[in-house]
Amino acid sequence: MSSEGVAVDFGPPMEVMIDAGLAENFARETGVALEGDAAPIAYPAVWLAQPRLRDRIAQICAEADALPVHESQRFAYAAPLRQGVCYRLAVTARREVEPSRLVLDATLTDPEGAAVGRVETVLRLVSRADLPKKGDA
Amino acid sequence: MNEATALPQVGERLPPLEIGPFDALALARYAEVSGDDNPLHLDDALALSVGFTAPPVHGMKLLAAFEALLKSWRSDLAIASLGGTFVQPVLRGEKATLTGRVLRASEADGVFVRLYAHGPGRAPAIIADATLRPGRPGSEGP
Numbered sequence: 001m002s003s004e005g006v007a008v009d010f011g012p013p014m015e016v017m018i019d020a021g022l023a024e025n026f027a028r029e030t031g032v033a034l035e036g037d038a039a040p041i042a043y044p045a046v047w048l049a050q051p052r053l054r055d056r057i058a059q060i061c062a063e064a065d066a067l068p069v070h071e072s073q074r075f076a077y078a079a080p081l082r083q084g085v086c087y088r089l090a091v092t093a094r095r096e097v098e099p100s101r102l103v104l105d106a107t108l109t110d111p112e113g114a115a116v117g118r119v120e121t122v123l124r125l126v127s128r129a130d131l132p133k134k135g136d137a
Numbered sequence: 138m139n140e141a142t143a144l145p146q147v148g149e150r151l152p153p154l155e156i157g158p159f160d161a162l163a164l165a166r167y168a169e170v171s172g173d174d175n176p177l178h179l180d181d182a183l184a185l186s187v188g189f190t191a192p193p194v195h196g197m198k199l200l201a202a203f204e205a206l207l208k209s210w211r212s213d214l215a216i217a218s219l220g221g222t223f224v225q226p227v228l229r230g231e232k233a234t235l236t237g238r239v240l241r242a243s244e245a246d247g248v249f250v251r252l253y254a255h256g257p258g259r260a261p262a263i264i265a266d267a268t269l270r271p272g273r274p275g276s277e278g279p
Contacts, residue, residue: 022170024211025170026170026171026201029163029166029167029170029171029198030167030198030201030202030204030205031156031202031205032201032202032204032205032208033205033208035171040201040204041201041216041219042197042200042201042204043172044169045172045173045197045201046171046172048241049171049172049173051255054172063194069179070196070197070223071222071223072220072221073200073220073221073223073228074218074219074220074221074223075197075218075220076217076220076268077216077217077218080215086163091269100234120220131186131187131188
């Protein structure tokens with residue numbers, strides 16, 4: 001495996017939308033005050049927790065006999081996120097070794113295909129064998 | 138860029154924001170809202186089994202709270218990016234303090250802010266950064 005990692009298939013792009021109620025709840029739980037039809041900066045975290053992506057991550061972790069630990073996260077936007085807009089979310093991923101990581105790179109485009117944002121998620125894959133056991137010093 | 142918006146001075150410190158402590162109910166609510174129901178954040182026994190004295194707060198919950206810090210400081214700036222590295226966990230029942238400092242500010246590149254979340258430990262829990270641009274959220278940034 002190269003230092004750049006090996007591409008991992010995360011399936012075709014999917015359509016996503018910001019749910020007004022969920023945006024409000026997400027904002028409340030993260031202490032953010034929303035204005036108008038805006039969405040919290042970190043709202044795309046909700047999309048990354050969707051079953052299709054979660055199941056794929058779980059599969060990769062199982063194959064590695066590892067637990068995913070959220071190492072870093074980045075959101076970058078070229079345009080505002082809006083409630084009620086149907087976006088296209090395309091996820092590419094790569095598997096790295098030394099250290100063992102899964103890096104997800106999600107790009108968000110609007111209905112006209114214009115770039116809206118990019119979300120990078122880095123998961124450190126911690127081998128279950130390396131986890132401290134209860135009672136360890 | 139909006140010429141009417143005065144850029145902050147390099148070196149300016151953001152007013153700190155204290156968040157938490159978060160109890161089990163708060164972590165359960167975040168898990169439900171975000172979809173991140175990783176049992177490590179919710180299950181005492183699992184957290185203990187991997188060496189924590191209590192379940193860690195979701196890192197994303199803490200990172201997302203930087204938006205509140207940034208907006209309370211300069212609501213006239215739009216957040217164009219926010220990212221961070223999770224260095225060490227903040228555990229259930231612990232408070233965290235969010236701080237920030239302006240490292241760069243220019244009309245061309247916007248305002249770059251270094252951000253930290255500190256729990257009770259000596260090392261930061263999160264080392265983060267954000268880029269902001271003149272214009273209220275929704276006009277130029279998200």
